[in-house]
Amino acid sequence: MSSFTEKFYQDFIEDDRWKFILNGLKITLIVTAFALIIGVAIGVVVGIIRCAHDQQSGKELTGIKKTALNILNALCHIYLTVIRGTPALVQLLIMYFVILVSAKSKVMVAVLTFGINSGAYVAEIIRGGIMSIDRGQMEAGRSLGLSYVQTMTKIILPQAFKASLPALVNELITLLKETSICGYIGLNELTRGGDIIRGTTFDALLPLLGVAVVYLAIVHLISYMFSFVERRLRKSDRH
Amino acid sequence: MIGIRDLKKNFGDNEILRGISYDIEKGEKIAVIGPSGSGKSTFLRCINLLETPTSGQIFFKGEEITSPDVDVNRIRSHMGMVFQHFNLFNNLTIMDNITLAPVTLKLQTAEEAKENALSLLERVNLTDKADAYPSQLSGGQKQRIAIVRSLAMNPEVMLFDEPTSALDPEMVGEVLEVIRELAESGMTLVIVTHEMGFAREVANKVLFVDEGIIKEENDPLSFFNDPKDDRLKEFLSKVL
Numbered sequence: 174m175s176s177f178t179e180k181f182y183q184d185f186i187e188d189d190r191w192k193f194i195l196n197g198l199k200i201t202l203i204v205t206a207f208a209l210i211i212g213v214a215i216g217v218v219v220g221i222i223r224c225a226h227d228q229q230s231g232k233e234l235t236g237i238k239k240t241a242l243n244i245l246n247a248l249c250h251i252y253l254t255v256i257r258g259t260p261a262l263v264q265l266l267i268m269y270f271v272i273l274v275s276a277k278s279k280v281m282v283a284v285l286t287f288g289i290n291s292g293a294y295v296a297e298i299i300r301g302g303i304m305s306i307d308r309g310q311m312e313a314g315r316s317l318g319l320s321y322v323q324t325m326t327k328i329i330l331p332q333a334f335k336a337s338l339p340a341l342v343n344e345l346i347t348l349l350k351e352t353s354i355c356g357y358i359g360l361n362e363l364t365r366g367g368d369i370i371r372g373t374t375f376d377a378l379l380p381l382l383g384v385a386v387v388y389l390a391i392v393h394l395i396s397y398m399f400s401f402v403e404r405r406l407r408k409s410d411r412h
Numbered sequence: 413m414i415g416i417r418d419l420k421k422n423f424g425d426n427e428i429l430r431g432i433s434y435d436i437e438k439g440e441k442i443a444v445i446g447p448s449g450s451g452k453s454t455f456l457r458c459i460n461l462l463e464t465p466t467s468g469q470i471f472f473k474g475e476e477i478t479s480p481d482v483d484v485n486r487i488r489s490h491m492g493m494v495f496q497h498f499n500l501f502n503n504l505t506i507m508d509n510i511t512l513a514p515v516t517l518k519l520q521t522a523e524e525a526k527e528n529a530l531s532l533l534e535r536v537n538l539t540d541k542a543d544a545y546p547s548q549l550s551g552g553q554k555q556r557i558a559i560v561r562s563l564a565m566n567p568e569v570m571l572f573d574e575p576t577s578a579l580d581p582e583m584v585g586e587v588l589e590v591i592r593e594l595a596e597s598g599m600t601l602v603i604v605t606h607e608m609g610f611a612r613e614v615a616n617k618v619l620f621v622d623e624g625i626i627k628e629e630n631d632p633l634s635f636f637n638d639p640k641d642d643r644l645k646e647f648l649s650k651v652l
C-alpha cells in the first residue's frame with residue numbers, strides 16, 4: 174500500500190506531473206471540439222448533396238444545375254471512399270508529413286485531419302437521418318410552394334438531426350477517443366500526457382490508468398448531457 | 413381553370429396514365445373514383461407537378477405549367493393538396509404548420525399569418541390545438557389541420573387524395589364536413605375518394621379512372637344510376 178501512495182505521488186504530484194494529464198486533456202478537448210464543428214459542417218453539406226442527388230435525379234432539375242449536382246455528388250463519393258477506406262492514423266501522418274509540412278501548429282493539423290475524417294462519417298449519418306424521414310414531409314412542403322431548399326432546412330433537416338442525434342453522439346465519442354493517435358505527430362494530448370509520465374517515472378500502470386479514467390469520465394459526461402438533450406427534443410413526439 | 417391534354421405518365425416501363433384529357437372550370441367539384449392502382453393519385457399529383465408528366469400538357473389559368481421554364485413553386489402555391497396520410501410537419505406546432513408556407517414565401521407577415529391561422533382554426537373548431545404538435549392529434553384532427561394548412565395559402569383549387577381513407581370510421585364524418593363546407597364556399601376542388609355517397613352529393617362531375625384513362629365522366633346522378641362502361645358497372649356493383 175505504501176508503494177501505491179509512493180507511486181501515486183511520483184506519478185502525479187511530484188514536479189506537478191498531473192499537469193501533463195490536465196494540459197493533455199485540454200488539447201484533446203480542443204481538437205475534438207473544433208474537429209467536431211468542421212466534421213458536422215462538412216457532413217451536413219456532403220449528406221445533403223448525396224440526398225439531393227438521389228432525390229432529384231431525373232426530376233425537375235435540368236441543364237447546368239443537374240450537371241453541377243452530378244459533379245458534386247461524384248466528388249462527395251470520392252471523398253467518402255478515400256476517408257472511410259483509410260485509417261485515421263495514416264491520414265494524420267499524410268497531413269502532417271506531406272500536405273501541411275510547413276504548418277506551425279500541430280493542433281491545427283490534428284483539427285483539420287479529424288474534422289475531415291469525421292465529416293465523412295457524419296455525412297453518412299445525416300444522409301441516413303434524411304432518408305429516414307417520411308417522403309410525405311417533403312411532398313407536403315413542396316405542394317405548398319416551398320422550394321426544395323426551404324423544405325429541407327425548415328422541415329427535413331430538423332427532423333433528420335433529431336433522428337441522427339444518437340449516432341452523432343456516438344461519432345463524437347469515437348472522435349474524442351481517436352484523437353489519442355495525435356501522439357504520433359508529437360502533439361501532447363491526453364494519452365501522450367500519460368505516456369510522458371510513464372517515460373519519466375517508469376511506472377506504466379498508474380499514468381495509463383489515470384488517462385483511461387479521464388477518457389471514461391468525459392465520455393460518460395457527454396452521454397449524460399445528450400440523454401438530457403434527447404429527452405427535451407422528444408417533446409414533439411408526445412402522444 | 414385547369415386544362416389537361418393527353419397526359420401520359422410512365423414509371424419505368426409501366427404506363428400508368430395513358431392519355432388523359434380533361435378541363436376543370438372554376439368552381440367545379442370533380443370527384444375521381446376508380447380501382448386501387450388505376451392511377452388516380454398519379455393523375456392528381458401530375459396536376460400540381462409532384463409527378464413530372466412523361467408527355468402531354470397541363471394548363472393552369474391559361475399558362476402551360478408543363479413547360480420546362482415555368483416556376484413550379486409559384487404554381488404550387490396556388491394549388492392546395494391534401495394527402496391520404498396528412499403529412500403534417502412533425503417538427504412544428506399546429507400554428508407553425510399553418511403559417512410556415514405563407515410566411516416563408518413572404519405572402520403574409522408573421523402577424524397576418526397567425527391571425528389568419530386562428531380564424532381558420534376556428535372554422536374547423538381546433539383553436540385549442542394551436543400549440544400542440546401533430547403527434548398529439550387524432551387522425552381526423554390532423555386531416556382538418558392539413559386542410560387548413562393548405563387554405564392558409566389562399567389557393568384557387570384544392571386537390572384531395574383520398575382524404576378519409578386513413579381515418580378510423582368515426583372520424584370520416586368530421587373531415588368530410590369540412591370539405592363539404594369548402595365546396596359550398598365555391599372553392600374549385602378535385603377529390604379522389606372511395607366515399608361514393610359523398611361524391612354523389614358534393615361533386616358536379618364524377619370521373620371513373622381505370623387502366624390509366626378516364627373511362628367515364630358524367631354528372632353524379634347519371635354516373636351512379638346509369639353507368640355505361642362495363643368496368644364501371646362492375647366497380648360500382650362492388651363498392652355500392
Ligand SMILES: Nc1ncnc2c1ncn2[C@@H]1O[C@H](COP(=O)(O)OP(=O)(O)O)[C@@H](O)[C@H]1O
Nearest residue numbers: 423426428446447448449450451452453454455
Ligand atoms: N413513384 C412511383 N414509382 C413507381 N411506380 C409507381 C410510383 N407511384 C405510383 N406507382 C405505380 O403506379 C400505379 C398507380 O398508382 P396510383 O396512382 O397511386 O394509383 P391509385 O391512386 O389509383 O391507387 C401503381 O401500380 C403504383 O405501383
Ligand SMILES: [Mg+2]
Nearest residue numbers: 452453454574
Ligand atoms: Mg392513390
